[in-house]
Structure formats: C-alpha cells, structure tokens
Amino acid sequence: xxxxxxxxxxxxxxxxxxxxxxxxxxxxxxxxxxxxxxxxxxxxxxxxxxxxxxxxxxxxxxxxxxxxxxxxxxxxxxxxxxxxxxxxxxxxxxxxxxxxxxxxxxxxxxxxxxxxxx
Amino acid sequence: xxxxxxxxxxxxxxxxxxxxxxxxxxxxxxxxxxxxxxxxxxxxxxxxxxxxxxxxxxxxxxxxxxxxxxxxxxxxxxxxxxxxxxxxxxxxxxxxxxxxxxxxxxxxxxxxxxxxx
Numbered sequence: 176x177x178x179x180x181x182x183x184x185x186x187x188x189x190x191x192x193x194x195x196x197x198x199x200x201x202x203x204x205x206x207x208x209x210x211x212x213x214x215x216x217x218x219x220x221x222x223x224x225x226x227x228x229x230x231x232x233x234x235x236x237x238x239x240x241x242x243x244x245x246x247x248x249x250x251x252x253x254x255x256x257x258x259x260x261x262x263x264x265x266x267x268x269x270x271x272x273x274x275x276x277x278x279x280x281x282x283x284x285x286x287x288x289x290x291x292x293x
Numbered sequence: 294x295x296x297x298x299x300x301x302x303x304x305x306x307x308x309x310x311x312x313x314x315x316x317x318x319x320x321x322x323x324x325x326x327x328x329x330x331x332x333x334x335x336x337x338x339x340x341x342x343x344x345x346x347x348x349x350x351x352x353x354x355x356x357x358x359x360x361x362x363x364x365x366x367x368x369x370x371x372x373x374x375x376x377x378x379x380x381x382x383x384x385x386x387x388x389x390x391x392x393x394x395x396x397x398x399x400x401x402x403x404x405x406x407x408x409x410x
Contacts, residue, residue, distance in 0.1 A: 208398075218400040284336045
C-alpha cells in the first residue's frame with residue numbers, strides 16, 4: 176500500500192515550457208487535490224476532484240489544468256510555465272463525503288514535487 | 294470568507310519547554326479541525342483531528358489540541374518538546390456537513406517550530 180505517490184520529485188523548467196505532474200493513490204479515495212506550498216502562505220488549493228471524470232477550481236487555478244480520467248490518478252498540467260509557478264506541489268487524497276454521514280476529510284499527502292521555473 | 298489564522302510564524306524553544314501554537318478560524322457552520330505536521334524534507338502528515346465529541350483530542354507523539362467553540366480556536370499543545378519535534382505545523386479546517394462544494398479544507402499559513410537541543 177503505497178498511499179499517495181507523485182512524479183517527478185524535482186523538475187527544472189524554462190519559462191514557457193509545459194509539463195505534467197502525476198499523482199496516484201491506491202486507497203480508493205474519491206477526492207483528490209493539488210496544492211502549492213509557498214513560504215509564509217501555507218497550502219493553497221489549485222484544483223480538486225470529487226470523483227472520476229470531475230474537476231473543479233480551487234483558490235489559485237490560473238495557469239494550471241487538471242484531469243481525472245481514472246479514479247486513482249490526478250494529473251496537474253502547466254501549459255506555459257512562469258517563474259511565479261516556482262513552488263512545491265503537493266497532491267492529496269481523501270475519502271470524501273460519506274453517504275448520510277459526516278465528512279471524512281482527513282487528507283493523505285504525497286511527498287511533493289519541487290518545481291523551479293527559470 | 295472562510296479563513297484560518299495561525300498566530301506565530303516562527304517559534305524557537307529549548308528541549309523540555311512547553312508548547313502552545315494558536316489557531317483560530319472563521320466559519321459559521323460546524324467544522325472538522327486538523328493539525329498536520331511537516332518534518333524537514335518530508336510530506337505533510339496528520340497529527341490529530343477533531344470531528345465531534347470530547348473537545349480535547351490527543352494525537353501522536355504526545356500532542357493534544359483543544360477545540361473551544363466559543364473562541365473559534367483549536368490550539369495545539371505539548372507539555373515538553375523534543376528536538377525531534379522541529380517541524381512546520383499547519384492548522385486546517387473543513388466543513389463537517391456536506392455543502393455545495395464551495396468550501397473545502399483551508400490551511401493556515403503554518404508555524405515553523407525549532408527546538409534547540
């Protein structure tokens with residue numbers, strides 16, 4: 176049981192280049208999230224998904240796109256990287272809302288991807 | 294708008310000192326509350342959580358937190374810190390009942406704790 180994994184661990188891009196970050200979870204979680212972590216700003220939600228085939232914008236979605244074609248995978252794309260996107264990106268997953276019950280929103284995080292955009 | 298405020302950005306303590314990290318949130322509904330910890334070079338992991346019941350919750354490694362509803366607070370405490378507690382600590386809030394999706398988990402800016410040996 177690997178939990179949440181992310182690839183790659185580290186990447187350097189030039190301004191204008193594109194890339195895709197992959198997140199995978201093996202816990203059969205419904206919800207998945209992409210965050211960015213910047214010094215002094217905590218974690219900010221980029222996009223999230225409440226199930227296979229669905230995505231939604233978070234707090235800072237501009238410049239990013241996502242896809243959730245399979246329940247276990249959540250992809251984050253940067254179409255044209257900018258230096259402002261230099262950050263550490265974390266993927267997380269959670270069980271999500273249980274039918275008729277309380278939220279089960281404990282999130283499980285991946286190890287992160289360090290992205291440097293020059 | 295919903296928000297989470299952590300009062301201290303940096304805390305430096307000596308080993309065996311007591312710790313209290315403040316966390317306040319703004320949200321009118323029923324909430325779940327979390328503290329996550331990020332050790333140097335590692336990813337975030339859950340330290341403790343409050344869903345319902347006893348407002349004093351205990352987590353791993355001797356940490357505890359108290360939910361005071363009237364103060365919208367969820368402060369983290371540990372009676373005696375160790376060097377290995379050096380980490381960044383994040384408070385987080387999520388709604389406790391299903392909503393239309395407008396409010397997901399919100400994280401505070403984090404508190405960096407450094408414990409001197």
